[in-house]
Amino acid sequence: EVQLVQSGAEVKKPGESLKISCKGSGYSFSSYWIAWVRQMPGKGLEWMGIIYIGDSDATYSPSFQGQVTISADKSISTAFLQWSSLKASDTAMYYCARRTRDGDFDYWGQGTLVTVSS
Amino acid sequence: DIQMTQSPSTLSASVGDRVTITCRASQSISSWLAWYQQKPGKAPKLLIYKASNLESGVPSRFSGSGSGTEFTLTISSLQPDDFATFYCQHYNSYSGFTFGQGTKLEIK
Numbered sequence: 001e002v003q004l005v006q007s008g009a010e011v012k013k014p015g016e017s018l019k020i021s022c023k024g025s026g027y028s029f030s031s032y033w034i035a036w037v038r039q040m041p042g043k044g045l046e047w048m049g050i051i052y053i054g055d056s057d058a059t060y061s062p063s064f065q066g067q068v069t070i071s072a073d074k075s076i077s078t079a080f081l082q083w084s085s086l087k088a089s090d091t092a093m094y095y096c097a098r099r100t101r102d103g104d105f106d107y108w109g110q111g112t113l114v115t116v117s118s
Numbered sequence: 119d120i121q122m123t124q125s126p127s128t129l130s131a132s133v134g135d136r137v138t139i140t141c142r143a144s145q146s147i148s149s150w151l152a153w154y155q156q157k158p159g160k161a162p163k164l165l166i167y168k169a170s171n172l173e174s175g176v177p178s179r180f181s182g183s184g185s186g187t188e189f190t191l192t193i194s195s196l197q198p199d200d201f202a203t204f205y206c207q208h209y210n211s212y213s214g215f216t217f218g219q220g221t222k223l224e225i226k
Binding site for chain 2: 045047
């Protein structure tokens with residue numbers, strides 16, 4: 001069974017750093033891309049970026065370029081999303097999702113809620 | 119960049135109704151369109167890929183159609199479990215992945 005399991009909810013202060021994770025199982029993790037999708041409270045889905053696990057080649061949405069870093073460690077079947085300096089506006093639910101060759105997302109993690117507040 | 123526009127933003131319907139949600143692209147995207155269903159507090163779920171292909175395990179009352187710039191998601195007979203928010207999504211190698219703004223399907 002394909003599963004993407006994300007790390008737990010985080011509460012951080014503005015200016016702090018954070019790295020959340022997404023662990024895949026039940027398939028050849030290194031043969032797929034993993035995307036990160038943001039959903040701000042009460043809002044829609046926004047694609048942040050994507051990484052090909054096999055070679056860790058990451059591509060970012062222009063809206064998120066320079067704001068976050070996407071990485072992966074195929075030895076532990078895990079992708080990461082990190083911030084060096086959080087802002088209150090980063091408060092959101094973050095989902096990881098597996099991309100298919102048709103460009104859609106067939107499996108999703110359960111989401112990681114990030115709350116940034118002083 | 120390609121923009122994806124869904125209509126309506128909110129739709130009220132009753133169990134048993136046939137409903138249609140539309141997604142329009144700002145330029146032709148061939149059939150590179152997917153539809154998702156998201157329930158409150160849950161991750162999105164893939165329903166339809168490549169405009170008209172039903173994802174495995176998705177009930178056959180869901181169907182997708184269209185190509186080019188106009189696409190539709192149809193639910194043939196609404197069930198209580200179907201009330202949720204629906205998103206269309208496009209991919210291309212130049213602009214990446216773009217979601218529509220969502221359509222909330224409410225109980226009338």
